[in-house]
Amino acid sequence: MASITEGKMKFPLLDKVQKTNQKCPKHGVFMIKLPGKLTFCPKCQQERIAAHERKTVIDAETYWRKRKTTDVLSRDSIFDDPNLKTATFENFEATSQEAENNKNLARTIAGQYLKADTQFNTLFTGLPGRGKSHLALAMLKAVNEYAERPMSCLFVSVNELMRLVKDSFNYPDSKYTEANMVELLGTVDLLVIDDLGSESSFKRDSREASEFTQNVLFGVLNKRNRTIITTNLNSKELTAIYNPKLISRMYRGIKGHIIKFTDKTPDQRSVEF
Known part of the structure; x- marks a missing residue:
């Protein structure tokens, strides 16, 4: 530990440094020894300290970069069905040719989203229980893992x-x-809005979405050009529920990026009794 005597800094540990006749093969300087320690090269030690400091900085940068990017999916996602969290392309069960085709189309579109400058929305539509949410999350996971x-x-x-x-x-x-939510949802690189329209189906007075809900969704979608939306509703039903300005934000670039499920695909959640 350092001490100050008569205005001068003293380091008692330095008084115990023992010089040796052995030279460092790398730097050609005399190696030194401290009591109870192995002989070492001071320059090698400086390099190790500098390398450790660089690694600490890199690890911190990696941590914060992941926290702002690839960790967002697991940390900030909001599910109403916890069982959905395990969804991937690999465990999607295609129970019809339509479902198989839709899985392949979802894979193709996910591949397009791997490029950061790709800007279009994707719409999953059709009957409930067919796997729309499963495929939407599978797309996110693929982009999260393989993006450029x-x-x-x-x-x-x-x-x-x-x-x-x-x-x-x-x-x-x-x-x-x-x-906070408008900022987060509006600025992530790729967003899934799941089960759009269901929030209005629980209302007793009308099917029209509340003004508050529409304002939140508009605030999000107005900031975005890369969004995946799943809904059980068709275009006519969506138009009846949402403001035209909100609809126009939903439909940004969806031509060629609509994945539709019909009664050709069985309801995976149906129960016989």
């Missing part, structure tokens, strides 16, 4: 999202405030 540069991907269930945002009214410190 690290990307932030996020999956959110509309129902659960709106519930959390409304709950935040009572908890000012909640991370699920409207402002």
Whole structure:
């Protein structure tokens, strides 16, 4: 430990340094020895310290880069069905030729999203229980793993999202405030909005989505050009529920990127009793 005597800094440990006649084969300087320690080269030691410091900086940069990109999917996604979290292309069960074709199309579109400058929305539509959400999440996972540069991907269930945002009214410190969610969902590289339209189906007075819900969704989609949307509704039903300006944001670039399920594919969640 250092001490100050008469204005001069003293390092007692340095007084115990023992010089040796052995030279470092790498640097050609005399090696030194401390009591109870192995002989070492001071220059080699400096290089090890510098390398450790560089690694610490790189590890910190990697941590924060992952936190802002590839870790977003597992850390910030919002599911209303926990069982969906394991969904991949590999465990998707194609129960019809239509489902197989849709899986292949989803793979193709996911491949297009690997490039950061690709800008278009994808719409999964059709009957419930056919695997729309499964394939949408599988696309996110593929992009999260194989993108040409690290990307932030996020999956959110509309129902659960709106519930959390409304709950935040009572908890000012909640991370699920409207402002936080619009910022997060609006800026991630690739977003899945799952089960769009279901939030209005639970209303008793009308099927029209609430003004609050529409404002939140518009705030998100107005910032975006790369969004995957799943819905059980067709275009006519969506138009009846949502504001035309919101519809126009949903439909950005979806031509050629619509994946539709019909009754040709069995309901995977049906139960016989």
